[in-house]
Amino acid sequence: MPCHTPIIVALDFADAADALALADQLNPSQCRVKVGKELFTSSGPAVVDALQAKGFEVFLDLKFHDIPNTTASAVRAAAELGVWMVNVHAGGGRRMMEACREVLDRRSGARPLLTAVTVLTSMEQEDLQEVGMDIEPMVQVQRLARLTQDCGLDGVVCSAREAKALRSALGDDFLLVTPGIRPAEASADDQKRIVTPRQGLDNGSSYLVIGRPITRAEQPAQALQAIIASLAE
């Protein structure tokens, strides 16, 4: 059954058993799921297969960032897993992103959506400065999003704080995948550029990536329902 909400639940767990137990409390018509570095490193492609067998569309969030040949080969391997979305770091540059898009263009069957991370939602201006980037997150995100669109990718990962500006600059067809989503009363944890689910949608986000506010809730299914309800308020 296709998913009817923009929510992607980040399954950041140490092993497949915990991730699959959480997934069993969710309904694939109400959310997609995200497999990131921790879960994929511990459990590998088998956990992706298991989630897909349960009916979930899977965002493989490994944020590839390497030379063009290596990154494109990794994207091809992700496509072979049948995932719904895969991503790279836009900071890998034009030749890297174009190589990834080309490897997917050459595929005959279904291909995953390909997105690029702009500036991590855990970073603010001081963090950028410390790594030699004397620039506001918003400006750097806009720069990398324009480059990503120019390279023919499907969209970017950014904060929903930047979504309004990106939506008006880059149009309605470009995907804005936004982590750093926090219901009003929730802890920010290590996130810096946070936005509520409803505000994210109002700003033009295509997908809301939400982890701990759902997965660490006492009742994850209820937490998801409350967020879905908040989108309609």
Ligand SMILES: O=c1ccn([C@@H]2O[C@H](COP(=O)(O)O)[C@@H](O)[C@H]2O)c(=O)[nH]1
């Ligand atoms: O800029 C980014 C890119 C990816 N993420 C990932 O999203 C989830 C967010 O989880 P929360 O528990 O809701 O904070 C997590 O898997 C990150 O790796 C991101 O947060 N920011």
